[in-house]
Amino acid sequence: MSVIVNGHTHPLPEPRTLGALLRSLSPSAPFVVARNGEVVPSRAYEACPIDPGDRIDIVHPAAGG
Amino acid sequence: MEGRQHDDRLTVYGQSFPSRLMLGTARYDSPALLADAIRAADPAMLTVSLRRQLPGSKDSGQAFWNLLRETQRPILPNTAGCLTAREAVNTACMARELFQTNLIKLEVIGDEINLQPDPFGLVEAAVELVERGFQVFPYCTEDWVLCRRLMDAGCEVLMPWAAPIGTGQGPRNPRALRELRERASQIPLIVDAGIGLPSHACQVMEWGFDGVLLNTAVSRALDPVRMASAFGNAVKAGRNAFLAGPMIVQDVAVPSTPEIGRPFRSASPQTP
Numbered sequence: 001m002s003v004i005v006n007g008h009t010h011p012l013p014e015p016r017t018l019g020a021l022l023r024s025l026s027p028s029a030p031f032v033v034a035r036n037g038e039v040v041p042s043r044a045y046e047a048c049p050i051d052p053g054d055r056i057d058i059v060h061p062a063a064g065g
Numbered sequence: 066m067e068g069r070q071h072d073d074r075l076t077v078y079g080q081s082f083p084s085r086l087m088l089g090t091a092r093y094d095s096p097a098l099l100a101d102a103i104r105a106a107d108p109a110m111l112t113v114s115l116r117r118q119l120p121g122s123k124d125s126g127q128a129f130w131n132l133l134r135e136t137q138r139p140i141l142p143n144t145a146g147c148l149t150a151r152e153a154v155n156t157a158c159m160a161r162e163l164f165q166t167n168l169i170k171l172e173v174i175g176d177e178i179n180l181q182p183d184p185f186g187l188v189e190a191a192v193e194l195v196e197r198g199f200q201v202f203p204y205c206t207e208d209w210v211l212c213r214r215l216m217d218a219g220c221e222v223l224m225p226w227a228a229p230i231g232t233g234q235g236p237r238n239p240r241a242l243r244e245l246r247e248r249a250s251q252i253p254l255i256v257d258a259g260i261g262l263p264s265h266a267c268q269v270m271e272w273g274f275d276g277v278l279l280n281t282a283v284s285r286a287l288d289p290v291r292m293a294s295a296f297g298n299a300v301k302a303g304r305n306a307f308l309a310g311p312m313i314v315q316d317v318a319v320p321s322t323p324e325i326g327r328p329f330r331s332a333s334p335q336t337p
Contacts, residue, residue, distance in 0.1 A: 028118070029127070031118070039155065041162060058117065061113055061126040061129050061163065062114045062116035063089075063093070064143045064145050065090070065091045065112055065143070
């Protein structure tokens with residue numbers, strides 16, 4: 001049972017929420033998260049369920065033109 | 066003239082900017098060089114992007130984030146690299162969440178060789194983003210019908226390319242760009258992509274474009290800070306030339322020195 005985080009397989013956390021996943025990953029701030037392509041506001045992390053096979057993208061500011 | 070220059074500001078989506086140059090933040094050799102280039106160019110906005118944190122990387126973007134905040138410049142996030150309208154909309158939503166701005170530089174790329182905008186995906190994404198409250202800066206071509214569709218979608222600024230991204234070729238299709246300027250006379254037009262030299266930037270500003278967005282021409286110069294300054298001056302020079310109203314080009318020579326009273330001629334006109 002896993003999810004795809006930034007293109008890589010990662011075990012599903014318990015409980016199965018985005019908040020729990022982020023605690024296990026500890027990404028450095030600032031970052032923003034999308035679940036299956038849809039942005040998830042930071043206030044909704046704990047309430048956001050994640051399911052096996054979900055695609056989670058964690059991105060941060062980067063240089064751009 | 067001083068007052069006219071002072072009052073001449075770029076206004077987009079109700080926001081007013083003293084500079085008409087927008088600067089990308091990519092491809093600098095170091096953050097310090099980027100910071101110095103920003104100071105030298107004095108841009109209205111900085112374009113930025115969103116990227117995944119690489120596995121094992123300790124670079125979270127924190128240093129870049131701090132640098133951006135220290136410049137105190139408005140941020141224009143982009144959707145660079147998106148190949149579909151859906152990707153672009155999703156990226157824009159993530160950018161809004163991260164950067165806390167409704168501004169978005171909309172890129173939907175239709176060809177991975179020349180990075181040409183996908184006109185169909187661009188309009189589709191623009192419609193949805195405007196509906197969601199974004200202030201969209203679409204990276205487009207100079208195609209008039211595409212530009213009209215983007216305006217119909219609610220875009221209040223257009224960003225036609227000069228040439229493919231990162232080429233530095235300068236305006237490839239001057240006639241079409243100038244026709245666009247004439248027909249889209251009521252909307253700010255910012256030339257984005259393909260600018261390589263300050264003379265390119267000056268040229269499009271002389272044609273009446275409202276601003277220039279560039280990145281590689283500064284960041285890949287041998288001396289990016291000096292080039293940033295050169296672009297800042299070029300944009301101002303072109304804008305002032307446009308406002309000053311260039312002379313009308315003549316088909317034949319017209320002496321600039323008065324003919325009357327020239328020595329060594331047989332007769333000079335009599336003074337009354």
